[in-house]
Amino acid sequence: MHDIFTQYAFGPDERARMDADGHYVLPGILTARARADLAGSLARIEHLRAELDQHPNHHAAEYDSYLASLIGHPQLVALARTVLGHDVRYDHCVSLNRPGGNGGIGWHSHSYAEDRPDLGFVRIFFYVNGFTADDAGLKVLRGSHLLRDEKLHARSDDDLAQGWLAENAHPVTGAEFVIEGLDAPAGTVVVMWTHAAHAVTPRRPESDTRWCVVYAYRNPGLTSRARWITEDFERHPPKGAEALLPLY
């Protein structure tokens, strides 16, 4: 099994940053080989999406053996465990390719265990060819995950400012939340707590496709809304993922 990450630092300091901010950016850590393999797999998913009357992007690993092989990849599972502790389950693998002209996505958060802070859920985004803040760039609100609000929704920064931002303040500092646009060089990995508010800016019409896939893991304990795993896949787990696939 080839390495997918080059050396990176994610020790107690970085982990504390993630717990304070809701996300942590690991710039350019994907190996050249992983970038090439991922770009190939993600292009195949995009092709299937156009061809099939299905949503292969929602089950990307079920349509591509390379993507499936990463679910139990020791480096990816180790990163998930650094965030969640040892007892983790795989939740989903969704491709997030954004071709030139893609509209991005408005502000939202994701759900899991709102009343159980002991149960974590992390999304690990692979930004294969990166992005810039004004070109399919991820936007965040540092500290928003601390509210564990799964119902956050706003179509635009203005809607967010007039709604959720006006009604909520940082629970620790009391300060206003600040909209922040991230930049990510090629090969960047972003880890994000599931309740963190985020949005994505449109992809410029003249830009190439932004290749991205997200792997999500969680502590078992509750059912999960985003767990799009077919029975067949659960019965025939990819190598190394046998213990990660069950719901509990």
Ligand SMILES: O=C(O)CCC(=O)C(=O)O
């Ligand atoms: O496309 C992205 O960068 C993020 C999309 C997103 O919001 C998500 O997958 O939860």
Ligand SMILES: [Fe+2]
């Ligand atoms: Fe999202």
